[in-house]
Amino acid sequence: MKITAIVTNSAAGHDVLVRTGASAQSLLVPAQAAGKGSGVNGGEFLMLALATCYCNDLYREAEHLGVPIEGVEVEASAEFPGIGLAASHIEYRATVSSPAPSSAVEQLLRNTDAVAEIHNTVRAGVPVELVLR
16 A cells, blocks of 8 residues: 655645545645745654554554553654754653553553554664655
8 A cells, every 4th residue: 555645835835635545635734934834844743643653553453452442642752853863762652541451451552562554664764765856
């Protein structure tokens, strides 16, 4: 499955489109106050990607394990030391509300950590290639 994100920015406006396979949707992301670029930075989106991935995967894995979930909160953070430097100290935490025993919830958290695709992509240090048009 191919996943794509497109950001289009000019003086005329700011548009964000995401696509998974054939399913596409627009996201409401404001432009910077001066109009030059996105009002949400890439680091924020990276942390959102980690938190969103883990949240969605918790529900998926809970179904596989038969663990009922009433609610989830995931917080992801990282340090960005400067321009051109990779993030450091990436970490995340999750709280799952469930009537299941705490041992089952802890196992769900660990299993989900092992299969979360965005987390595993970051951990693997996958190369990023610039393609010139």
